Amino acid sequence: MAIDSGATAWILASTALVMIMTPGVGLFYGGLVRRKNFISMITLSFVAFALVSIQWVLIGYSLAFGHDVGGFVGNLQNLGLNGVGMDPGPYSTAIPGLLYMVFQLVFATVTMAIVTSGFAERIKFSAYLVFALIWTTIVYDPLAHWVWGGGWAAQFGAIDFAGGTVVHISSGFAALAIALVIGKRVGFGKYGLEPANIPWSILGAALLWFGWFGFNSGSAIAANGLAASAFVTTNTAAAAGALAWMLVSWAHGGKPSSLGFVSGGVVGLVAITPAAGYVTPMASIVIGAVAGVLCYSAMLFRQKKGFDESLDAWACHGVGGLWGALATGIFAAAAVNGASGLLEGNVHQFVANATGAFAALIYAFVVTYILAVIIDKTIGLRVTEEEEYVGLDISQHGERA
Secondary structure, eight states: OOOOHHHHHHHHHHHHHHHTHHHHHHHHHHHHSOGGGHHHHHHHHHHHHHHHHHHIIIIIHHHHHSSEETTTEEOSTTGGGTTOOSSEETTEEEEEHHHHHHHHHHHHHHHHHHHGGGGTTTBOHHHHHHHHHHHIIIIIHHHHHHHHSSOHHHHHTOOOSSOIIIIIIHHHHHHHHHHHHHOOOTTTTTSOOOOSOHHHHHHHHHHHHHHHHHHHHGGGSSSSHHHHHHHHHHHHHHHHHHHHHHHHHHHHHSSOOHHHHHHHHHHHHHHHTTTTTTSOHHHHHHHHHHHHHHHHHHHHHHHHHTOOOTTOHIIIIIHHHHHHHHHHHHHOOHHHHSOOOGGGTOHHHHHHHHHHHHHHHHHHHHHHHHHHHHHHHHTOSBOOHHHHHHOHHHHHHSOOO
């Protein structure tokens, strides 16, 4: 079949849109940490992009999208992009195989960037490089195969349009596992750890919202009505999440926080990600609004329990992604993309999505926890107390923001 030039142009553009999300995460996180760690956070995201790009080309794509091995992971048939070229690939007859590969690459890079929330302001840079490479290989790649590469979750019927399970549940619960292993920041709970620059975080959130249009509507792998529908549901859920978080935090805290508003936008985007190509715009309002309230409540719970998951990837991405996966199984409408959810009488769809989501949650959390412990016991995860006091910008990179 001939390559579709319109689809190819749109997925090229979508890939570039998703790419900007990785530095967007860096800016969002960088504004939330203290000034002495601003460069560190942005660098972790940029390094994630470069490191995972090489890993994906060498082995990651094959592990995620190679021929199925026991429902768990792909084989090594595409090692070093063997067999992946300019002709249409097995996952789309409309675009070149290389384009599908690189579109999936940028999903892997932003996932690793989100994970950095768990060790913000205290990770040793050398340990981060080792962790990021191994985590992408043994956590992200198998999960991508489960859902998108023909693995057991897809075989069971789980649907995830653009990564609620693969990207957000995995990164959010991985961040929580890391935070539990690496320990709290010095001074956490004793004195204020004020954000360095909220306007930078707002800019980062704006880049995320912008890039998410490629993230979700690009996942139609076509320039068609489904891509347009996903574009609309994405924006609608983000708006509903932003307003819901703003209102609930306003009622709880007494003031409408700008940071809360953009955080709500992000959780609306997170929650609609698995559902974007399966639900109607009206359903997306509910999904986004519930995400805003639910993730704000999760953040308060995390604070009450004293977990120093610094930048709330667990509350926003983990909990938001879990809700989104379940919501997809509830609100999926056959008229949109052929899949019916619980509200249309399809109990199996909800069960399949719930099973896939909770399996990913457990796998990501447990494997990440074990990996973090091993790295901590061998080369050490954390900087010294003196280096943490000075700040990672100086101690790890020799630079000042």
